[in-house]
Amino acid sequence: MKVLVVEDSKEIASSIHDFLFREGYICELAYSFDEAQEKLLLYSYDCVLLDIMLPDGNGLELLKFMKEQGIQSGVLIISAKDAMDDKIRGLEGGGDDYITKPFHLPELHARLRAIYRRKKLSGSNIITFNEITLNTDTLEASINGLLLDITRKEFDLLLYLVVNKNRVLSRQSIATHLWGDYTDNLANFDFVYQHIKNLRKKISAANGADYIDTVYGLGYKFNASKV
Amino acid sequence: MKLVDKFTLWFIGVIVVTTPITSYICLNNIERKIDDVEIARLKTVNIKAAARMTDGSSVNIPRDASFTTFTSLPVLPADSFRIRKDPDPDGNHKSLESRLTVSTFMTINGKAYEVTTSSYVPASRQILNAILDTVAWKLLLIIICVAVSARFLSQHILHTLRLTMKKIHNFDLKKKITFPQTNTTEFKELNTFLKKMTDQAVEEYTAVKQFSENASHELQTPLAVIRGKLELLSETNIDECQATLLADMHHAIEKLSKINRSLILLSKMENNEFAVTEHIKFCRVAKDVLAAYEDRLEMKNIEVKRELDKNIQLRIHPVLADMLMNNLLGNAIRHNVQDGMIHIILKQQKLVIKNTGLPPETPPEELFERFRKSNQCSDSVGLGLAIVKQICEVCDFKVSYRYKAPLHILQVDFCPESVINEAEQDKFETAAVVTA
Numbered sequence: 167m168k169v170l171v172v173e174d175s176k177e178i179a180s181s182i183h184d185f186l187f188r189e190g191y192i193c194e195l196a197y198s199f200d201e202a203q204e205k206l207l208l209y210s211y212d213c214v215l216l217d218i219m220l221p222d223g224n225g226l227e228l229l230k231f232m233k234e235q236g237i238q239s240g241v242l243i244i245s246a247k248d249a250m251d252d253k254i255r256g257l258e259g260g261g262d263d264y265i266t267k268p269f270h271l272p273e274l275h276a277r278l279r280a281i282y283r284r285k286k287l288s289g290s291n292i293i294t295f296n297e298i299t300l301n302t303d304t305l306e307a308s309i310n311g312l313l314l315d316i317t318r319k320e321f322d323l324l325l326y327l328v329v330n331k332n333r334v335l336s337r338q339s340i341a342t343h344l345w346g347d348y349t350d351n352l353a354n355f356d357f358v359y360q361h362i363k364n365l366r367k368k369i370s371a372a373n374g375a376d377y378i379d380t381v382y383g384l385g386y387k388f389n390a391s392k393v
Numbered sequence: 394m395k396l397v398d399k400f401t402l403w404f405i406g407v408i409v410v411t412t413p414i415t416s417y418i419c420l421n422n423i424e425r426k427i428d429d430v431e432i433a434r435l436k437t438v439n440i441k442a443a444a445r446m447t448d449g450s451s452v453n454i455p456r457d458a459s460f461t462t463f464t465s466l467p468v469l470p471a472d473s474f475r476i477r478k479d480p481d482p483d484g485n486h487k488s489l490e491s492r493l494t495v496s497t498f499m500t501i502n503g504k505a506y507e508v509t510t511s512s513y514v515p516a517s518r519q520i521l522n523a524i525l526d527t528v529a530w531k532l533l534l535i536i537i538c539v540a541v542s543a544r545f546l547s548q549h550i551l552h553t554l555r556l557t558m559k560k561i562h563n564f565d566l567k568k569k570i571t572f573p574q575t576n577t578t579e580f581k582e583l584n585t586f587l588k589k590m591t592d593q594a595v596e597e598y599t600a601v602k603q604f605s606e607n608a609s610h611e612l613q614t615p616l617a618v619i620r621g622k623l624e625l626l627s628e629t630n631i632d633e634c635q636a637t638l639l640a641d642m643h644h645a646i647e648k649l650s651k652i653n654r655s656l657i658l659l660s661k662m663e664n665n666e667f668a669v670t671e672h673i674k675f676c677r678v679a680k681d682v683l684a685a686y687e688d689r690l691e692m693k694n695i696e697v698k699r700e701l702d703k704n705i706q707l708r709i710h711p712v713l714a715d716m717l718m719n720n721l722l723g724n725a726i727r728h729n730v731q732d733g734m735i736h737i738i739l740k741q742q743k744l745v746i747k748n749t750g751l752p753p754e755t756p757p758e759e760l761f762e763r764f765r766k767s768n769q770c771s772d773s774v775g776l777g778l779a780i781v782k783q784i785c786e787v788c789d790f791k792v793s794y795r796y797k798a799p800l801h802i803l804q805v806d807f808c809p810e811s812v813i814n815e816a817e818q819d820k821f822e823t824a825a826v827v828t829a
Contacts, residue, residue, distance in 0.1 A: 175614050175617075175618065177621075177622070178614065178621060181618065181622055181624075182621070185621070185624070246610055246613040246614060267613040267614060267616065267617040268613060268614075268616035268618075268619075268621075268646070270624065271624045317688065319688050334627040334628055337640075338643050338647040345685065347715070348682070348685045348686065348719055357688070357692055360692045361688070382633045382636035382637060383637050384636040384637075384640040385627070385640070385643075
């Protein structure tokens, strides 16, 4: 996947770059409106990560520009503003999804993948990893063709783990992914732990390999090299 | 007591005190003047009578009603005349007049004589009566005039003061106010003071608000940087000790970003960025939020009793409605005990959430303050109820929190009067449609 990161903060841009690079993506950086415009005209990207607040222009303008130029890349909007209006305007202007700072990198990645699936894999909704198959449309997971009886949350969790395989996922990042806005008030660690425990139980009951590792007190990791 | 009433009373008091004194002076003056005039007249009469006696003509002339007597004296006294006043000539204490007697000592035809003439003047009691009568009328008139004119005048003079007070009463930290023009020095000074004070308050409030707003926004990017780098760091080869450190850092960052988000939300609400334009179905919001928490309710094995009325329309911004339910329900779950209970009642007028939990360590009402939390859950940010309160303020709801063992009861009244009125209006409209 080829990604353009339009972000004026160099540190954030480099974090995103490092994270996506390890995933084997080609990741280019643009620190300003002009730079982004130039790169979009010269090259084509599968996805664009777009910061709304740029020093020399508004990200929403860039969306308009992409529309005018007929650039088909998927767009994930990044913003420091948590405002509803911005969210709506961004999505109406042609953004595919919206994420607010400070975000978790695995969350960013998961959303990027979702956009990529919808846009570039022409809506392919099947994700497979070894014996695990996930259908993002029907929200069904199966192991060796055997349907798993899992809840919506457990499906989301498994998908998040598979997309971010071999990465350490902090409990905070998992909680944010699962509950979004509804995490603010709760200490979610026990809940995350419960979900992970249930998921592991269900996978091993279906004779799946136990891919989910606990990383000390930090979080969890989908260990792809375990067979 | 009103200012104008105070002034009126003082004024009347002064008049009541001074009137007897002036009346006394008045009485004395009138009496003396009458006496003086009469004495002068009687003296003249005496002299004229003496002159006629010298001439040998008749002593009393018919025009003069006074009766003049002559008494011969052995020796002429040193005084040339003597005046006597008898206040009670009738001797029965009811005399209407006093008798004034003037005796003139003179030598007529070589002999010493005392020439005496008497006359009657109004008794001082009579004069006093007349004065009292006048004074009573005068007092009555003055009191009425003062009372009436003070009211009219205060309407006029205190008008600017009243305007100023109204302005101050409606003073809002969010905008500066201008005071009415006046030509009264004191009011001018007052208005200048107030203008200075309110302007300064508004400016400082704006500065503080802007600071917290900007600070919160500016914090977002560094937070994102730290979080991103931390996540990259956790992917490197780390041992258990480092992992624990990283976990703690993740935890702190998470808390920081939650506080930050909450503060941004609070300042947005203070800026009225969530203007309400339409009614939303609150019952639906409640159901959605309940659904979002379902798995966590299950894990804590909390029994949920629902009494949700249908079709509940409220004037509230959708984001705030969600936030309100989210905070209330989130609290009810977090502060609950394993195998606890939550009872949710949603009616047209109110939302009540009752939940089991440990008894509070601080008075419940204080928990609405920012960063105030009961110690049971040090993990919490302490802004949840502050946000609930602010949302209720924005939407004109009333929120209360009480503990009635073993239940914590949080109640939100959706501004009872207007809701009921609207409900009645709806009923009326439906009735009208039915009859039509």
